[in-house]
Amino acid sequence: MSPPPSPPSNTAPSPPSNTAPSAVETAAAVRAGTRSARQTVEQHLEAIARRESDIHAFNTVLADEARAAADAVDHKVAMGQDPGPLAGVTVALKDNMCTRGIPTTCSSKILEGWRPPYDATVVERIVRAGGIVVGKTNLDEFAMGSSTENSAFGPTRNPHDVTKVPGGSSGGSAAAVAAGFASLAIGSDTGGSIRQPAALCGVVGMKPTYGLVSRYGLIAFASSLDQIGPFAATVADAALLLEVIAGHDPLDTTSIPESGPRLVDQLSQGVDGLRVGVVQELMNGVDADVAARVNEAADALSAAGAKVDTASVPAAIYGLSAYYLIAPAEASSNLARYDGVRYGLRVPGDDITSTYMRTRAAGFGAEVKRRIMLGTYALSAGYYDAYYGQAQRVRTLIIRDFTAAYEHFDVLLSPTSPTTAFAFGAKSENPLAMYLSDVCTIPSNLAGHPAISVPFGAGDDGLPVGVQVMAPALGEPVMFRAAAALERGAPGSSSAATAAGR
Amino acid sequence: MPERISPADVAHVARLARLDISDDEIELFAEQLAAVLEHADDVAALETAGVPVTAHPIPLQNVFREDVERPSLDRDEVLAMAPAAEDGRFRVPRILGEAP
Known part of the structure; x- marks a missing residue:
C-alpha cells in the first residue's frame, strides 16, 4: 500500500499502531492462501502486548484461543475448504x-467470574465465518455510560490521547480498533454506545435497524432500543x-424475518443525485469545530x-429526555434478574429479601443503581403516565418527524457527538452532562x-x-453508500485509515 | 407536572428496586435524579392528546414457532455457575419467616 498523503491540519492524528491491512484485504488474502490467519493474529497480539497496558481496551484477552482458531482457518484453506468471508480477520x-x-462480565462485579x-x-x-475472536472488551457497566468510566474494572483510555476518554459505552471496542488490537469489533448501541465512542476514537461505528441483528446472547439493557453493530477502521x-x-434468527423474537442486506459490493456506486439533509435541531449546542466538520462533510457529499x-x-x-425515561425504565426491569440466585455474586442476608438487597448493593456501581432507581420511579404508581407513558408518546412524535423528513431526503446528516473526546472526570460527577453526550445519537435508537458514524477530520484540539x-x-x-462517499471525501483522504496507522 | 423527587421517595424507590442504599447515597441520588427529571419536564409538559404510544419501533406480529422438542441448556453446566446449588436445583435462603 502507498503511504497516505501528508495530512492537512484538521486531519485526525495517528496513534502509534500496526500497519495491518483492512479486514476486506485480510479475508481476501487468507482465502487466497497468500497470507496466513496465524500471521494476522500474531500481528494483533503483538500490538496488544505493546500498548494494552496503556489503553485497557480488554477485560479478557484470548491469545491461545485466537491462535488455535487461526490455525483451524489456515488448515481449512490448506485442505481446499471455504474458510468463510471473515477468514483470519481479528x-x-x-x-x-x-x-x-x-x-x-458486562464490566460489573455482579457478573465477575460468570461463564x-x-x-x-x-x-x-462470526466464528462460522472464519473470524478470530481476540478478546472481550471493556464497557461502562451494563452499557450504561458514555466514557467507560463506569466500568468496575477501570476505564479504557483513548488511543489518540490517553488522558482522554474513548467514549462509551463500547469504549473498549472502539479503542481496540483504533489501536490496531483487532481489525473489527462488536458493540451494542442503546442510545449511541457504538457511534459515540467510534467518533471519539476516530473509527467507523454503526447501529443497524432495530431487529436486523439478532440479540440472542446480548445481555439486555433496554430491550426496545438495544442493537448490536460493527466497529471497523x-x-x-x-x-x-x-x-x-x-439476518433472521428464530432465537430472537424481535428479529426481522429477512435475510441481511448486501452492502460491500455497492459501496462504490457513489451518491450522485442522493438527497442529503443536515438536521438543524441536532446542530444546536454542538461545539463550533464539530459543527464545522459536519458542514464540510455536507460539502464533500455535495461535491460527490x-x-x-x-x-x-x-x-x-x-x-434525550424521552430516552432517559424509557431506557432506565426498561433497565430497571431487565436488571431485576441479578438477584444472587442463578448466577453471579451473592451476598448472603438473613432472608431472601435482604440477600437480594445486599447482593445488588454490593454488585452494582453507582450509575447502574441510579438508572435502576430512575426507571423504577418512572414506572411507579402515580408517575407512570406522566413520565414513561409520555416518553413513549414522544417516541411516536419523533418517528413521525423522521418519516416526514424522509419524504424529502434519502439520508440525514448530523454530528455524532457534540464534542471531541473529553478528559477523565470532566463529566463523571454530573450525570446529566454525561447524558448530553448522546443527544445526537439517541433519536435513531x-x-x-440505522445510523453510522464516519471519521471526518479533527477538532481544534x-x-x-x-x-x-x-x-x-x-x-x-x-x-x-453515503458513508463510503463521506470517507472518500474526508480530510487526508480517510481519517479512518490513518487512525489505524495505515 | 410531577413534584420534585424527595429523599423519602428515593428511599422508597430503592426498596422497590431491592437496593440497599446508605443515607449519603439517598441524598446524592435525590439531587441527581431531580436534575434528570427536571430535564424531562419538557417531555412531561408536551401536549400529546391522541398520540399513541410506541413500545417497539419496528412493528412485528406475534412470533410463533413449531412446538417441537429440542435440547435445552445442560443442567449441570448451568448450576455450576450458580452461587449455591443442591440436588439439581438452585439453593436459596429460606423465604418464609418460621424456623426450618
Whole structure:
C-alpha cells in the first residue's frame, strides 16, 4: 500500500499502531492462501502486548484461543475448504456478548467470574465465518455510560490521547480498533454506545435497524432500543462485518424475518443525485469545530454529486429526555434478574429479601443503581403516565418527524457527538452532562433506524470528529453508500485509515 | 407536572428496586435524579392528546414457532455457575419467616 498523503491540519492524528491491512484485504488474502490467519493474529497480539497496558481496551484477552482458531482457518484453506468471508480477520467482542465458557462480565462485579453456558448468535456467526475472536472488551457497566468510566474494572483510555476518554459505552471496542488490537469489533448501541465512542476514537461505528441483528446472547439493557453493530477502521470493513452478523434468527423474537442486506459490493456506486439533509435541531449546542466538520462533510457529499439541503426533525429535541425515561425504565426491569440466585455474586442476608438487597448493593456501581432507581420511579404508581407513558408518546412524535423528513431526503446528516473526546472526570460527577453526550445519537435508537458514524477530520484540539449518517428503517444500503462517499471525501483522504496507522 | 423527587421517595424507590442504599447515597441520588427529571419536564409538559404510544419501533406480529422438542441448556453446566446449588436445583435462603 502507498503511504497516505501528508495530512492537512484538521486531519485526525495517528496513534502509534500496526500497519495491518483492512479486514476486506485480510479475508481476501487468507482465502487466497497468500497470507496466513496465524500471521494476522500474531500481528494483533503483538500490538496488544505493546500498548494494552496503556489503553485497557480488554477485560479478557484470548491469545491461545485466537491462535488455535487461526490455525483451524489456515488448515481449512490448506485442505481446499471455504474458510468463510471473515477468514483470519481479528474481532474484539464487547464484554456483554455471551461467549460459552469464557467470562462475560458486562464490566460489573455482579457478573465477575460468570461463564455463560452458550454463545450469542453474533459470536456463532462470526466464528462460522472464519473470524478470530481476540478478546472481550471493556464497557461502562451494563452499557450504561458514555466514557467507560463506569466500568468496575477501570476505564479504557483513548488511543489518540490517553488522558482522554474513548467514549462509551463500547469504549473498549472502539479503542481496540483504533489501536490496531483487532481489525473489527462488536458493540451494542442503546442510545449511541457504538457511534459515540467510534467518533471519539476516530473509527467507523454503526447501529443497524432495530431487529436486523439478532440479540440472542446480548445481555439486555433496554430491550426496545438495544442493537448490536460493527466497529471497523473503514466503511467497507464495517459493511463486511454487518453482512456476516445480520439476518433472521428464530432465537430472537424481535428479529426481522429477512435475510441481511448486501452492502460491500455497492459501496462504490457513489451518491450522485442522493438527497442529503443536515438536521438543524441536532446542530444546536454542538461545539463550533464539530459543527464545522459536519458542514464540510455536507460539502464533500455535495461535491460527490449529492443534493444537500437543511432538514428538520422538530421532535428530536425531546429525544434525550424521552430516552432517559424509557431506557432506565426498561433497565430497571431487565436488571431485576441479578438477584444472587442463578448466577453471579451473592451476598448472603438473613432472608431472601435482604440477600437480594445486599447482593445488588454490593454488585452494582453507582450509575447502574441510579438508572435502576430512575426507571423504577418512572414506572411507579402515580408517575407512570406522566413520565414513561409520555416518553413513549414522544417516541411516536419523533418517528413521525423522521418519516416526514424522509419524504424529502434519502439520508440525514448530523454530528455524532457534540464534542471531541473529553478528559477523565470532566463529566463523571454530573450525570446529566454525561447524558448530553448522546443527544445526537439517541433519536435513531428511539425510531429504530440505522445510523453510522464516519471519521471526518479533527477538532481544534486535534482529536477525531465523527459525522453521523442516518437512514430510515432497513435503509442500510443507501446509508453505507453515503458513508463510503463521506470517507472518500474526508480530510487526508480517510481519517479512518490513518487512525489505524495505515 | 410531577413534584420534585424527595429523599423519602428515593428511599422508597430503592426498596422497590431491592437496593440497599446508605443515607449519603439517598441524598446524592435525590439531587441527581431531580436534575434528570427536571430535564424531562419538557417531555412531561408536551401536549400529546391522541398520540399513541410506541413500545417497539419496528412493528412485528406475534412470533410463533413449531412446538417441537429440542435440547435445552445442560443442567449441570448451568448450576455450576450458580452461587449455591443442591440436588439439581438452585439453593436459596429460606423465604418464609418460621424456623426450618
